[in-house]
Amino acid sequence: MAKKKVTMDFTFFKHLWMFYQKNRKTIISKYKGPTRKFLQFNGPENPNRFLRTPQFEAFEMYVFLKEGLKNLKMSEIFNEWYDRTDMFNLRERGTINVQTGQMNMLDEMTRENYEQIFETINEFGSASDYANYIFALTMGTGKTILMATCIFYEFVLAHKLPKDPLYCHNALVFAPDKTVLSSLLEIQTFDKTKVVPAEYVNFLNSNIKYFFLEDTETDLNTVDGSDFNIVITNNQKIILKKEHKEKTAGERLFKYISSSAGVLAEAADVLPNEEPEDDKDLIANNRFYKLNRLPQLGIYVDEAHHVFGSQLARDLGLNRTKTSLKLTIDEIAKNLNRSGSRVVACYNYTGTPYVKKTILPEVVYGYGLKDAIDNEYLKRVRLKTYSDIRSEEFVRDVIEDFWRKYGENRHENMLPKIAFFAPTIKDLEENLKPSLENVLNGLGISSDKILVNHQGSDSDSIREFSRLDTPESEKQFILLVNKGKEGWNCRSLFAVALFRRPYSTIFVLQATMRCLRSIDKVQQTASIYLSSENEEILKAELDKNFRMSINELKNAKGKEKQLFKISVTKPPIEIKITRVKMTFDIEEIKEPEKITFDFDKVSTDRYRILARTIEDVKIGKALDKQTESTEDITSLREKRKFSRTTLVAEIARYLNISCLRVERILERAEEEMEKILECVNEYNEILYDHVIPKIFRSIHQITERKEEEQKTVLLVKEPESGYYEISGDPKKTVALSDYKTLSCKSFHLDTYCFDSKPEMELFIDLLKSSDIEKVYFTGMLTHGQTEFYISYIDPDSKMVRHYYPDFLVKKGDDGWSILEVKADNMIDDAIVQAKKEAAEQFAVENEMTYSIVSESEVRDHSFGTEKTKLKLLAEEEEQ
Known part of the structure; x- marks a missing residue:
């Protein structure tokens, strides 16, 4: 029987993520205190968290690579993973896919089976003196904010542990071109309080120095040997450039004299010994030398210009030839090593883990295009394709369709926009623009809504282009030539249109993706208009860069949520509670x-660490454990x-x-x-x-003082605008109008939007129960809209957080009860138990009771002392 080989289709980054998820608590318990605070501040347990799920997961992996795996190269990580050494001694020998129920036999394959993986990853690992990682998050998921969060985290830990070699003391951020370079300004202007725990913000604001190298005239004025510098540039502004013109006799003499005096002696030491293949000399940029004098440098590559296609592979060395960017980074690393410092690691942020259907071996986290649409981080896609149609007819139908669907309906107070991409300026001026003006004139739409932007545009057009994504912009029809296809973050762009075949096939994918950035609290739909020829190109590029079909793109439907305007019912509900404040006085003795x-x-x-082994496992409808043993x-x-x-x-x-x-x-x-x-x-x-x-x-005497405060709190505060806007699933929503006869028992808001079906089912059960006097859904407002919360101490970060339980229920003379609905497998979770402990104490102090209701109890209609009665009521309702 032939041995099964594991090829480069093997997604090691997914196995790495599975290992981290399974052992998250054990891994995090070994982290530094500030690191745990960063994770807790940005994690799902913080109701005011800013990072999206893919951003946070990528940040978790970033931290795991640093604190868990000590900045190892991917080749070293893979070897330890396979051999189950060091951190990976926790890895189980066999795993079961919970979705398919199939045993993952890759864990049991031999080193010979993994031969190609070892060869490829080891080749990458030996190519540089520093670790190189790739974070593949699709466009629109927030790579720039993720990058900024990682840098802020590095600087905080570098400040706390200045001698630890794991952390970056300085950051060099590369952008591929000027368009993306401008978008990286967000690193400097971003509000740090959104991703950085409060106690570290002042330090960062006081110590970070930004250097934005947008043109060749700007000097890099970093202080040699200093910390906490962020240098943002494109590689052309730092790179070791090749000199193309022949030197004059005077220039050669000056170079000789300068070198003898030591001015360029350092350059001679840095540059490769071999002559470049084209026999052209390399001259070193002054900025290059300034960077070489910054200790503990972290390099961050935002390759938005290379999100698609093979350029990313070339820049990361996949084709085994050094590009200018790769050469620059390697030379910086060599020179820092000579000066006693180092490049801590190189972190690359890209839109896809694939290059020509091949997974890049140094990918450590991936989040795909379909996932981003399904989870509402991008707009849904509506594709309209035209065959056998002239350009004038194409423009007319596109504009009429766009105007019917979007018109002047503002989103976040911005007008919706459509971008037409022309292959040349001549085609735009002679064909596209006249056709568009004729169509708009026929529809009674002012041609003032047109904006033309290309390399020859005047300053007014460039200024208008930069303000498109603002409420003040009145432009809706954007005509572009080789502009705005990458690094253009226009969320109010709702449609793109490409009729003529572009010079580059990747341009079709780049351009169509521009309109997918999310807007509004509810997921919107973007329209893509293509000729049949461009549709075929899009199919091929989606498959090449995302392993995704065009049907998968069109069928990514999101979560079908809608925006509800929630009003507070009058009079507002008030609850009398007792809050206990504990004060501890510490005196040294x-x-x-x-x-x-x-x-x-x-x-x-x-x-203790226990390993459980199951042998002779049979997979079927049930898991048959033949032999089980536990090893310490x-x-x-x-x-x-x-x-x-x-x-x-x-x-x-x-x-x-x-x-x-x-x-x-x-x-x-x-x-x-x-x-x-x-x-x-x-x-x-x-x-x-x-x-x-x-x-x-x-050595301390601790005196404890307990203070009780009687308060009357509002279950919901009055919104300033008259209503709250909540995004919810219509299938998990219950409105006051649906239960008018029972309105006296509930509805402090006119609509309840539930997170899960069991929550909604329990609410309906309780509402219909004759034993229940009042029932309010209190787990819906978690961003300061209510005064009813319970303080608890997070078991990981030890920080005080607010907990908003699901229900507040009154049962006749028995008083109030607090209920929380949880999945059966989550009840024993450490955070759930910490909330439970705090809630039980709160309940005792307020003469209430607290209970966790499992989803299985909800499904069986069996919660509470009147289980049978509730079940009968539910059955009667069904009949």
């Missing part, structure tokens, strides 16, 4: 004569080996007291130093969970 750590009373079960592999955990000196230093650092004092306390301990070292070296966690807290309590 003299340490006791003796301290006892009681190691024998410490449970170490939670520190705690010995594989990475441990820090403390000595007497390092243990004292670590405790002193945590408690911010002198090492001499720590040493004195340990010497007076009931346990010998050897016993203490034995315990903390066996389980490092004991030091932080037990020893340090015990010492802290022994």
